[in-house]
Amino acid sequence: MADIAAPLSGRHIQNLSEATAFEKHWGYPDRALPCTxxxxxxxxxxxxxxxxxxxxxxxxxxxxxxxxxxxxxxxxxxxxxSRRADEVLVLDSERFVATTVSRGSRVKRTAAALVRSYLLPDSVxxxxxxxxxxxxxxxxxxxxxxxxxxxxxxxxxxxxxxxxxxxxxxxxxxxxxxxxxxxxxxxxxxxxxxxxxxxxxxxxxxxxxxxxxxxxxxxxxxxxxxxxxxxxxxxxxxxxxxxxxxxxxxxxAEWIAQTYMIWGCVAIILLLLIFVLSLPPVIRLTGYEFFRKAHYVLAMIYIGACYAHWDKLSCFMIPALVLWFLDRAVRLVRTGLAHYQILPDGKTGFKTAQATLTHFPDAEHGDILRLDFAHSQEAWQIGQHFYLCFPECSIWQSHPFTPLNLPELRDGVVEHSYIVRAKKGETKKLADRAAAKLAENAKATTPVVISGSYGESITDHLTPDVNVLCVAGGTGITYVLPVLLSLIAQPGSKNRKIELIWAIRKKPDMQWVQKELDAIHRASRTHGVVVHIFVTRESSSPAPSLRDEKKTGNEDPAVKEVGASSSKSSTASSASVKSMEVRKLGGSENFDTHPDLEKIVGAFVENTICGPTTVFASGPGGMVSDLRSIVAACNSGAQVWKGNERYDVGLTCDDRLEW
Incomplete structure (x- = not known):
């Protein structure tokens, strides 16, 4: 018992030799009684x-x-x-009419609108x-x-x-x-x-x-x-x-030389090191991969040092270690099960997916790669993402990417399509390999190891009365495309508004997802989908006539290109076009102009026929922050309580900034 209390004997001056009893205290040395x-x-x-x-x-x-x-x-x-199953909506020739709307549902919607209006924008x-x-x-x-x-x-x-x-x-x-x-x-x-x-x-x-x-x-x-x-x-x-x-x-001197104090000093040094390395400027300086791996190692050593410093509180440290190792173990098991396939020789084992690479050069901002492959697995939910590892480059790194296609299971196989911007690191190596193979007129392929899926479904709440506005910047299009593709795969609803706003730097960027854009455009007549593509770093030009487009032979006659002057018109007026519009916003004096999201979102909400609106967004952090404030301003709890669901505007965004 004297050994148990040794680290505190000098500090507390307990007379252990004169004690007749020891009182138990969870997480602390026993107390010697009586106190003399x-x-x-x-x-x-x-x-x-x-x-x-x-x-x-x-x-x-x-x-x-x-x-x-x-x-x-x-x-x-x-x-x-979250689904509003207590509502029955009847579609007549003019509008949706809610035949039954429970008071509980109205309270829930009103509360949601109030919370968004005050708590959705960024803070400090x-x-x-x-x-x-x-x-x-x-x-x-x-x-x-x-x-x-x-x-x-x-x-x-x-x-x-x-x-x-x-x-x-x-x-x-x-x-x-x-x-x-x-x-x-x-x-x-x-x-x-x-x-x-x-x-x-x-x-x-x-x-x-x-x-x-x-x-x-x-x-x-x-x-x-x-x-x-x-x-x-x-x-x-x-x-x-x-x-x-x-x-x-x-x-x-006697205090600091004790073993438990030495480990305490180690723990606080490690904790300070973890803190410094987690600061955003330091992460940008050292690189995210270094931060992530150093964070894992230092955190585990820190927990071990805490245990050595005060093992009487192991009830907190041991669960922390168990949770950490359990997370890693489940990751490995899920990845192994996802790739446990039938090998070419008929046996079963670990088999990587073989992805076909499409290369889009961009020396200024980083090349773009499109990865397409099929994999035997269960379908994921729209909005979920996977971690992709490219073994040809490194087995020690994986990056999160959102599939841009619908998760459709066909004969036990699901198609995967991804857009990757290769700026540096492993993705840059992958882009260089793809460019080299294509230069040799060879098919560019690469093995891929997937881990996931992660995240939650983002479309469960999309009942037929919910209007949908998708806003994307650059490669953020991958987050919103599955939403649009799922909507056009369902029966059309003429009173629902569906619109896509996509900001890209140059018009050729449309080629990343040309097949998906064509599918969405074909559904514009049956589903009323309107697509606006804003080109931000190309000089604006007069709108070509349909006759000129037909002469070129490489433009879809239904795709209209309008100059910067047309972008000043109300977004609502373009809804009647029922086509895809490409708007060049750049100019000699303002070369990098972005679409006016406040005007676009406001016009979309004001011109909905009925029902609430959900804005799906993915893109640069500044765009997402702006949308939070804009969507918050569109919400009104008072109006929703009165039955005007137009002012029930939700925002679902992907802020992982993988682009």
Whole structure:
């Protein structure tokens, strides 16, 4: 028992040899009873052990609250699904008429519109980046909760106690020690939750239906909170041991030489290193792949150092390690099962998918590759993405990409199509290989290892009365194309508005997805799909006549090209064209002009016939941030409550910035 209390014996001055009993305390050394020290030391020990017990209780309450929220959320998804099944919509010759709309459904829609109008835009971008107010609010609630529980339940007093066998020398004992232990316990308790927030095979996603990447913001900022807690814990005990306890410097020297303190120093150094390497400027400097791998290694060593520093709180560290290894194990198993195929010799084993590469050179912004391959697997859900690994380049890297095609299972095989911008790294190597093969008039192919699918369906809520506006920038088209392709595969609905806004740098960029654009254009007559393509880095030109287009022989007569002057007209007026329009916005004075999204979205919402609207968006971060503010302004809870569903405007965006 003396060995158990050894790290604290000097600090607490417990008379272990005179103890007649030892009192158990979870997560702390046993307390020797009765206390035979001076009155001040005994009172201080009373506070230390009582505060520790309260701290463990608070850690338990923290996990009980988190677990309770997750369970309520999971049951709520089953009891009140996102689909509005309590509505029966009848289509007449003019409009949709809601024959039954429950009060509960109206309350739900009104609340959703109110939340979007206030909490959808970005918040304090200079600090939090491109993050919605809702996420920042959740972070503020969590931080406030932790701040309150870090301070309550403590007795703030000071005791001046004599040092044995050293007359005239005194220790100053304060509530700083118990408070430091409190935040240390909370930092340990938060570690498993931080691991859960970072997991790709996310338990949180299974319970809540929220894609794993949506938890990255909380994971990052929870890590910052843990770092602050670790620093405060370290600084506080350094002040206590190197200043308040006497005599110095012998007490400090003896304290820092203990094994548990050495591991504590290792843990805080690792935590600070993790913090520095996770800063956006450092990630840009060192590269994302270095950050990711260094983050994995340092995090695991940090957890091990925390265990060595205070193994009595292994109830938090061991689950954190288990969650981390479980996430990696499930990834490997899923990848192995996805590629467990019949080999050419008839046997079964690991077989990569063979992708055909189409190369689109772009020396200025990075070449574009289109990958097409078929793979034997189950169909994924629209909006989900895969991690692709290219073994010819490296087996140690994989990147997330969203399939641009519909997930259709045919004879046990699903087609995959991806657009990859090759700027540097492994994708650049892949583009160079493809260019070299094509230069030799050889077919460009490459083996691909897929992992996934990840994420959640983004089209489950699209009942026939929901209008759809898709906005994409560059290779972000891959996120919205499956939505449009799924809509045109369904029976047409003349009162539903469907529109695509795609901003590209140059007109030849349309060739990336020409086949899909042709399919969408052919459905314009039956489904009313309107496509507007904005070319932002080519000089505007007068609109060619249909006769001129026919003479060229390489333009679709139904595809109209209009100059920058035409872009000033109302977007709503183009709805009657029922065709695909290409608008060149660039000019000699304003070479890189982007479409006016505020005007486009506002006109789309105002000119809907009936029903709510969902905006699907993918593209550069600035575009997504602008759309959040624009969509928020289109929402009105008061109007939705009155039955005007036009002002119920949702936003579904892919902000992983894979392009």
């Amino acid at each position: 020290n001076d009155a001040g030391s005994c009172a201080y020990l009373d506070l230390v052990y009582h505060s520790h017990d309260v701290s463990m209780l608070y850690a338990g309450i923290l996990w009980a609250v988190v677990s309770g929220i997750l369970l309520v959320w999971a049951f709520g998804r089953k009891l009140w699904p 971008r200079a600090v939090f980046g491109r993050t919605t107010r809702l996420q920042v609010l959740i972070l503020a609630v969590c931080a406030g909760y932790l701040l309150i529980f870090s301070l309550v339940g403590l007795v703030y007093e000071t005791w001046v106690t004599p040092v044995k066998k050293m007359p005239g020398v005194y220790n100053t004992r304060t509530s700083l020690g118990p408070w430091s232990d409190r935040i240390g316990i909370l930092a340990y308790a938060l570690t498993p939750f931080s691991i859960m927030l970072s997991s790709r095979e996310s338990i949180l996603s299974l319970l809540t239906g929220v894609p794993y990447q949506s938890f990255n913001f909380l994971h990052r900022w929870l890590g910052y909170i843990i770092c602050i807690q670790g620093l405060l814990h370290t600084i506080s005990w350094t002040v206590i041991e190197a200043y308040l306890y006497q005599p110095q410097p012998s007490v400090a």
